[in-house]
Amino acid sequence: MPRLSRSLVTLAVLLAAGAGAAYLTRDRWRASAPPWLQAYLPPAETADPSKAAPARAGGGRRGRRGSFDGGPLPVLIAEAKTSDVPVYLYGVGTVKAYNTVTITPQVGGQIVEMPFREGQDVKKGDVIARIDDSTYKATLDQAIAKKAQDEALLDNAKRDLQRYMGLVASNSVTRQTADTQRSTVAQYEAQLKSDDAAIASAQATLAYTTIIAPIDGRAGIRSVDVGNVVQASGSTGLVTLTQLKPIAVLFSVPQQALAEIAPAGSKEPLQVEALRGDNKIVIDTGKLEVINNEVDASTGTIQLKAIFPNDTLGLWPGAFVNAKLKVRTLAGVVVAPTAAIQRGPNGTFVYVLGDDSTAKMRPVTVSQQGDEQVVVDTGLKNGEKIITTGFARLSDGAKVEVSKSGAVPADDDGEGLEAPAPAAQPENGGKAEGGDGQPQRKGHRRQQGGGATPAPAPAP
Template identity: 45%
Template sequence: MVETAPKASRIFRGVLTAFILLVIVAGGYVGWKRFGPQAASSRAAEAAQPVAPVPVRVATAETSDIPVYLNGLGSVQAFNTVTVRSRVDGQIEHIAFTEGQMVKEGDLLIQIDPRPFQAALDQAVAKKAQDEAMLVSARADLERTRQLLTRDFATKQQFDTQQAAVNSLIAQIQGDQGAIDNARTQLTYTTIRAPLTGRTGFRQVDQGNLVHATDTNGIVDITQIEPISVVFTAPESELSEINKAQAQVPLKVWALSPNAKNVLAEGQLTLVNNQVDTATGTIRLKARFENHDHALWPGMSVDTRLLAQTLKGVVTVPGTAVQRGPQGLYAYVVKPDRTVELRNLDVGIITTDKAVIKNGLAAGETVVTSGHYRLQPGVAIQVVDNAPQRVAAEEK
């Protein structure tokens, strides 16, 4: 029993030594396979294999005219609005329009009972006729007094008195004519006509009601919607360019639906306000639209698009070609050997689909528009067409 333990210990140490030797031999073999001459030649062969070109989409820089638009929010306003009121007191005899009706300038709206005003006119006419008859008699007396005066049968005082009577009647007749004109004017006020062409709103009175010249509510509102106006704003930084362009030709303005997808009407800029809103840093503008189809309605909110200017003959590329990096804006330009180089750009305005290049690109050069994330200067590319995109667009 005493000899058994040392023997077992010797066996364990032998097995452990053999295991360690086996691990050392295996590690050496793996290291030889990985770092030996064959591994080095294998890595060299892999490095010698060409890198696959990066698939990209490209576009050509071209010279074109670019319209510069200013987008904003606006509200539609009636071109003119009139509250129709009575200018005399009386009872409504007839209403000649319906609510919401389009009326033309001069159309009959309301007829007020004209009889009291006709009677006043007749009285004024009769009074003038009476005074004219008295003037005829007074002039005859004046002529007789003049003849008597020449023969010393009348005094100068009698003649002057008769002359004063004639002059008084002449003045009275002039007053009568003024009364006639006033009565005739009051009579015309009993017929209320549309002062402009437009659309009527809610009627505030009914037939048979009494109306007064002092009524504040009026009879009906008429709004002119052909043409119609849209008031909107633009940044004050654009004021100089707007004024310069407007001085040459009226600028075009489009009114769009609130989602900016549908064009409702096309009009012209008619007013640049005379002061800037210091609270918002904007300038108010007004555009006129003919609105024959009544697509615009007073009170509507619309998106606006103002054609501020058109850049002539500038170099442009698709907006997706312009990328932003630590050094600013750049693009990958395709070289003749189908590799790319990074080109820093001086970019002007960027529209929804175009970017204006001030410096860094020339018309005719090819730039990458898609696939930038795998590119580096000097990397080879493979140009793919837009067929998948076109198919997807047709399916939509």
């Protein structure tokens, strides 16, 4: 037999053996196959054909409008609620000390004492440093002695003037001599005033050798130690004091926000919250104090200054924080979870749960959007149930089933969908609660339009 013929016969025998083995182990292999692959395998043979498993809708895969078995699509829902919703503006801010003072000596000399401790709080009038005052005391003593000398000269000149006036009457001296003596008296009187000024200056200079805190604040790290000789008004200060209570935050908002901030701020101070980087933890709450007098032309923003009590010292100069400015409050508006808002070719819409357990597509108008909920101007009423999950397989009129658990079956990508926190009526001072009972932030950024970036409306 030719070599090629023998090879073909051998290959045919091997293929037949492999097919037989696969046929004999087909049921065991099917059971171990992944679920997604089982959907494409032919059904297992049974002894009774009437007991064979029925084919799944849609060729063994989930129908686009149904669950795995072609039934209603499991979804999660939330209720539209009527609530009072605050409107906020957000900006990145820098913490700045309310007052900052660099302690600089006003006279030169050797530092003999610095009684404060670095990092401690000091009060206005506390001693920060003392400079050697021996030279300045001597200067004061000289000024005092000079005044005493001039006082003696003045007394003598006045007595001479009295004698000259008596001699003028008897023509013993000329009137010119008396006038000259009167001028001498006036000169000594002026000299005494100069002496008083010199004494006051020497006293002030001597007082400058004791350096005191001009404000309440916290002392920083000193830059000069005891024993060093400093110069008056030198470029290097001794230490810097910063006032931390209260404290300021400088932040910027778009110039378009002036139309809302200026009128609202003229009625009463606007509330500002300082937040950490995650925008969830409030560090402190304060008031808007200053709107800058000009817009930054390079950025198109305007700088604002808010003041915080900072009782817990949660704010520190130089730190970055997120500022949350409450502009106004929308009273009695309809709110819905952000997850329920969808966008399609015809605009923004939601799926409303109908009485017949079907999804009804309804156009809505959104005016304010937050991370967790939105304000719906038109299209929804208080109490209506809206769908918040399953949009990849959802369409207008599709049958749905409200899931009782916190998650719905896997989407087409195999990942479970968690239940979003539903909108809730504000309680306990305006706080809303999500589906897990935890506080839910209700504030809305000032943003036109609505909705997150959901999937487009599926084709019916």
